[in-house]
Amino acid sequence: IDLTPLAINMLMAYGASGRAARAAAVWYPDGASTCLLDAQNAFGSLGFIHATYETEIDPDCDSNPLATNPTGQPMYATITVHYEPLFFSTFGWPSPSSPNIWTVDVTSVDQVR
Numbered sequence: 001i002d003l004t005p006l007a008i009n010m011l012m013a014y015g016a017s018g019r020a021a022r023a024a025a026v027w028y029p030d031g032a033s034t035c036l037l038d039a040q041n042a043f044g045s046l047g048f049i050h051a052t053y054e055t056e057i058d059p060d061c062d063s064n065p066l067a068t069n070p071t072g073q074p075m076y077a078t079i080t081v082h083y084e085p086l087f088f089s090t091f092g093w094p095s096p097s098s099p100n101i102w103t104v105d106v107t108s109v110d111q112v113r
Helices: 003-026 035-043 086-090
Strands: 051-058 074-083 102-111
Touching: 003 035, 003 051, 003 074, 003 102, 035 051, 035 074
Parallel strands: none
Antiparallel strands: 051 074, 074 102
């Protein structure tokens, strides 16, 4: 029962991390937007099922709208999904005092162009 929402969450995370890595890799300084803002916008509004998430771009995109990254440098976009099982947490295992959280890291990479 819990594998279906977990698989759906992972598929959404794979798509979002791929979009964010691509946005960070092809970002061109235009003086208006930043690499970090473009990558965060590419992650989008993720509707994970019964989960929270964290995002990270590595190496850090600069918040300066005129900063550039060296051509050929890999840009990694990572989403860490913290899924709380629906079935196990409802039927008493694990106990309510120690909820079981399944954590999945999804990383995509693209080279700066």
